[in-house]
Amino acid sequence: MNTNSWESVIGLEIHVQLATFTKLFSSSPTVFGSEPNTQASEIDLGLPGVLPVLNKEAISFAIKFGCAIDAKISNQVVFARKNYFYPDLPKGYQISQLDDPIVGEGKVKILLGDEEKTIGITRAHLEEDAGKSIHDLFNESSAIDLNRAGTCLLEIVSEPDLRSANEAVEYLKKIHKIITFLGISDGNMSQGSMRCDANVSMRKFGDDKLGTRTELKNINSFKFVEKAINYEISRQIKELEKGNSIKQETRLYDSTKNTTRSMRSKEEANDYRYFPEPDLIPIRIPKDLVNEIKQNLPELPEALKKRFIDSYNLSDEDADLIIANKETASFFEGVLSHNVSAKSAINWITGGLFALMNKNDLSILDSKITPEHIAEIIKNTDNQKISGPSAKKLLELLWESGGNVEKIIIKEGLEQISNDNQVEKILDEVILENQKQFSQLKEGKDRLQGFFVGQVMKKTSGSASPQVVNKLLKEKLSK
C-alpha cells in the first residue's frame, strides 16, 4: 500500500456550548449535572403554545468569537427551523441558522512545529442543543433528559484546510484556547461543552479536486479526534488502493474499538426542510455593539504569549506552559503583581504547583493555593527566611489546606536557623556524635563535609541555613 501518494483533506465542525447563564430561547438555567429534567421549562419541553425568546448574551458571545477570528459579523441575527424527528428533540425541529450566519468567514493560525499555518473558518452560527437520550438506565425503555435541550451552541465550521489528524488536533486545541480565553465557554470536552464532527476525504497529491468525504460523528476528546481521523484515513486509503470508491456517508466513531462504522448513507440523509423561523423576527446587530465588543475583547493567546515573552523575558517553552490556559496565565500575572521575579514565578508554577495539580488531577482553579501564596513563598526564600526544602514543604502544606503563609512558617517551625550560636550548638553535637568522621574530614577527606551539613539539616528538619553550617564547619576545621 502506497500511503505516501494520498493526501488527506479534513474539515471540522465544532459545537461549542456557550457559557450563557440561561438557555438560548428560555430562561432555564444551564448548570451541568443537575437532576434530570429539572432545568427544562415549558419552552424546553416544546409544549403546545410556547414561544422562543432569544437570549441576548448568546449574541454577544458569538460576536466575541467572530471578532477573535477576524471574521465578518452579520448585521442581523436570523434563525431557521431545521426539521427532523428525534425523541430528545422536543419540538421536532431545531432552531438554528442557515442563511446569513452571525459569524461569516474568518481564520485562525495554528503552529505546526516552527511553521505557522492559517486555517480558514467558513462560518459560525448559533443554534439550540438537543436533550439527551439515555438507553442504559431502565430495562426495555429509554429515558430522556431535557436539561440540555435548548442550551446555546455555537457551531464553528472550518474550511477543508487540514491535512492530517495532527493538524486537526492542533486546530481543535486552538479553537479551545480561543473560546476559553474569550470566556464564552468552559470548553469542557468531557462534559460535552465542546464536541466535534470531522469531514474526511482523500485525494492524490497534486489533485485539485476533492475526493468523496465521509462525516465522522461523536468524537469528543482531543485524543479521539486524532485516533478517529487516523483510522478513517487508513480505511479510505485501503478502499481506494483496492480500486473501490468511497461512499458519501456519516460514520460513527467507536472509541472502545477504535473504528468507525457506517451510520447512514447519503441517500438516507435527512432532508431538513429548513425554512425561516416565524416565531423570531430578525434582530439587527448595531455596528456600535460590534465595535464595543471588539474594543473590549480580552487578550487572546497569541498576543498574551508575545507580551509575556517581551515583557518578562520568558523562553518560548515557558511562555507556552504559562498560556496553556487562561487560568494559569492570569495566575501567573497574579503572582507577578506581588513584585517577584518572573523566573521564580515560572519555576514555582510549572515546577511545584503543576506537579501537585497533576498528582491530584485538579485544575489551578480548584487548588487552595493563591497567587499571593506563591509570591510569599518566593519572597521568604529570596530573603532566606526559609530554606529551599522548607519552601517545598510550605507549598505542600498550602496545597493541603491553604491558609496564612506567616502563620504556617511559625507553626511548623519552618524558619531558617541562621543564628550562628544556635547552629554552632547543633554542629557541636553532630561533631561529638561523629568524632571519627570529623578527624577524617580534618585529614582531608573533603567529601565528608556534605555529611556534616546533612546531619545538621536532619536535626533541624531542614531549617538550618546551609550557608551558615558550611561557614561554621570551615571555622572549626581551621582551628
Add this chain to the structure above:
Amino acid sequence: MTELVKLSLSEQLEGLKTKSFSSKELTEAFLKEIKSKSSLNTFISVYEEEALKNSSIADKNISNNRTRILEGIPIAHKDIFCIENKKTTCGSKMLENFISPYSSEVYSRLNNLGAITLGKTNMDEFAMGSSNETSYFGKVFNPIDKKYSPGGSSGGSAAAVRANQCSFATGTDTGGSIRQPASFCGVTGIKPTYGRVSRWGMIAFASSLDQGGILAKNAKDAALALHCISGFDEKDSTSLNEPVGDYINEINSKEEHVLGIPKILIDKISNNSVKENFNNAIEILKEDGVKIEEIDLPHIEYSLPAYYVIAPAECSANLARYDGIRFGHRSEHASSLEELYFNSRTEGFGKEVKNRIFIGTFCLSAGYFDAFYKKALRIRRLIKSDFDKAFKKVSSIAMPTCANTSFELGSISSPVEMYEQDVYTIPANLAGLPAISIPSGIHNKMPLGIQFLGSYLDEGKILNLANKFQNLTDFHEYE
C-alpha cells in the same frame, strides 16, 4: 332571567355596576343557555362550578368597589388557548387528554381583568378548517339553522356568541377563522394587526399568520374586549411593543373615512346576492358621508395559493412536536420508535390536519422549496406592498367577508372548494393587517358579512367604521 344573556357587554357591565343583577345571576343565565342548547356542540369543556364560584367572588369585588374592567363578565375561550390545569384539546384527539401546566397570555389578561371563564369552545382540529366539521369532538351547528355550518375554525366561539351562551368569546384567525364564522353566524369578529395580541399559550397552526382576536355581539363590545387582550408581551418575540389605542373612545369619535373598494375584485364576485349586499352596504356608508375610493390590489388573486403553501409549511413544523413522546396521544400499538411516531400521529391527527402536514412537508422539501415556499413568500411581499400603496390613498378597505352565506353541513367535500372559503379573508393575514367582519344583511335566512381592513395598528379606525355601520343598520341585532 334569560333576557340577561341577550344584553350587550356594555349593558351587562352597566347592569352589574348598578347592581340591577349580580354576576352570579348572569353566569347562571349563560350556563343555562349552554345546557339547554348543548346540542349545538359549541363547547368542548364547561367549568360550571368554578364559574359560579368565581361569579360570587366577582359580586363581592363589585360590592367592595374593587371592580376591574371585566369584573363578573362570563366569557368563553376557543379551545386553542392554554389554561393552567385545564384540558386544552385544540379540537384534536391528539390533545384529548392534554392538561396544560401553564396559561396563555390572552386567558391571563382576561382573567386578571375579572372575566369569568365559562368554558372552552369547539373548533376545527388545530384551527384547520372553514366549517367546524374537522373537530374530533364533533361538528358545531349554526344556531340560526342547525342544518348549516357555523364556519370555522372559531365556529364554536361564533356560534356560542350567537346562541347567547357567553358575553363574548376569544378566537384565532390564521386565514379567516374569526371573520368567516362571524359572518356565517351573524356576529362581529375582529382579527387585529399581527403582533397586537400575544400568541403565548395559543397553540400554533401557522405562526406567521396566527393572530388572536374577539367574537362579540357588536363592534362596541369587540372594541372593549380587544382592548383587554391587546398589548406587548415579552414572551412573544413577534409581539409589537407599541401602545394600544383607546378603542372604546375611538369607536365613537368623529373620524374622516376614506373607504377603498378593490373594484376588479368586487366586479368578479359571481354570487349576485353577495355582490348586491356588498354594494348596498357601501351605499349606506356613502350616504352617511364616507368617501369611497376605487383601489387596485393587483396581486390579491394569488393570496389563496400563497397562503396554502405558507400555512401548511409552517404547520408541518409546528405539529412535529406531537410525536407521542412527552405529551398528547401515544399509540399503544408500537414496537419501535418509528412505529411509535407513525402510529401516534396516524391515530391522533384527523384527515384535514394530515392533508396540510403533507402539503407543507412537500413544499419545504429539497427541490421544491424554491418553486413553492420561496415563491409564496414573494407573493406575500407583493400583496403587502399592494396594501401599502392602497393605504396611502384610503383609510380602510372594504370587501365581502365570504363568497357566500353559510353552506349546509356536509355539503362541501372537496378540500379545495373548502379552501376557497377563505379567498377574501386571507389577504389580511398575509399582510398582517387588522380586519373586522360585521353582519351586512340576510340572504335566504342566513347572514352575510362585510369586512373592513385597516392599515397597520389602525384597529381604532375599522372599529369606528364598523360601529358607524351598526349605528346606521340593525343587521347585527338578533334575539
